[in-house]
Amino acid sequence: xxPFADPGSGHxxxxxxxxxxKLNYQHSHGWLVxxxxxxxxxxxxxxxxxxxxxxxxxxxxxxxxxxxxxxxHRLSGLGTLLQATAYEGTLPFQTEVQKITLxxxxxxxxxxxxxxxxxxxxxxxxxxxxxxxxxxxEPITHPAQAAWFLxxxxxx
Numbered sequence: 625x626x627p628f629a630d631p632g633s634g635h636x637x638x639x640x641x642x643x644x645x646k647l648n649y650q651h652s653h654g655w656l657v658x659x660x661x662x663x664x665x666x667x668x669x670x671x672x673x674x675x676x677x678x679x680x681x682x683x684x685x686x687x688x689x690x691x692x693x694x695x696x697h698r699l700s701g702l703g704t705l706l707q708a709t710a711y712e713g714t715l716p717f718q719t720e721v722q723k724i725t726l727x728x729x730x731x732x733x734x735x736x737x738x739x740x741x742x743x744x745x746x747x748x749x750x751x752x753x754x755x756x757x758x759x760x761x762e763p764i765t766h767p768a769q770a771a772w773f774l775x776x777x778x779x780x
Contacts, residue, residue, distance in 0.1 A: 653767060658696050659683050663770035666759040668699040670734050681734040701757035702776065703731040708742060708749035717765035725749055729773055731757075740771035748775070 653660050659682065662669040670681035675692035681699060686692070708727040714720060725742040727749055741760065742749050753775060760772035 655685060656683070656767075660767035660770065662698075663757070663767065663772075664759070664764065666701065666757055666772075668701040668731055668757050669696055670699050670731070671695065672697050678735050679733050680736055681731050682736070682738050699731050699733045701731070703729045703734075703755055703757070703773070705742070705749060705753040705755055705773075706730055706737055706751060708746060708751075710746035710749070715765065715769055718763065727755075727773070729755055738771060740773050741769065743772060743774040 659669045668681055669683070670679040671683035671685075671694035672679045673687035673690065673692050673694055675690050676687060678687065678689060679697065679699070680688070680694075683694065683696075685694065687694060706728040708725055710723065710725040712721060712723050714722070715724065725744060725746050727740060727742045728737045729740050730737040740757075742755070743758065743761075744753075755773035756776045758772055758774045760770045764770050
């Protein structure tokens with residue numbers, strides 16, 4: 625590797641270069657607005673295929689099976705936890721370190737599963753646990769963080 629010169633410092637280095645990037649932009653929710661805004665309200669919205677009647681949540685623009693058009697409809701928000709994992713760290717666009725439990729949840733009435741935060745300790749996050757979509761605690765710094773599930777017996 626050829627050393628590079630660090631302008632203004634008078635020395636060269638083969639090591640990592642510290643860079644700070646700043647990006648400000650406005651991002652539209654696009655066609656997912658009904659799904660993402662529903663999550664903020666504790667509502668599960670899916671898309672149902674007009675041909676095979678299969679529902680997908682998270683939604684797809686076209687049916688993955690037959691490429692037919694899709695229509696929005698609301699699910700109950702009840703589901704089953706398939707797998708879970710936990711870590712201590714930060715969520716995207718946040719700086720507060722916290723204990724975070726994530727899980728794959730299969731919503732009743734949907735063909736697929738979704739990744740979501742769980743409002744339950746990792747020791748209680750066992751496969752087969754029945755969960756209910758609920759309003760996520762603030763702050764929510766990215767719309768997908770609103771996917772928040774509690775055990776079915778603890779939902780308000």
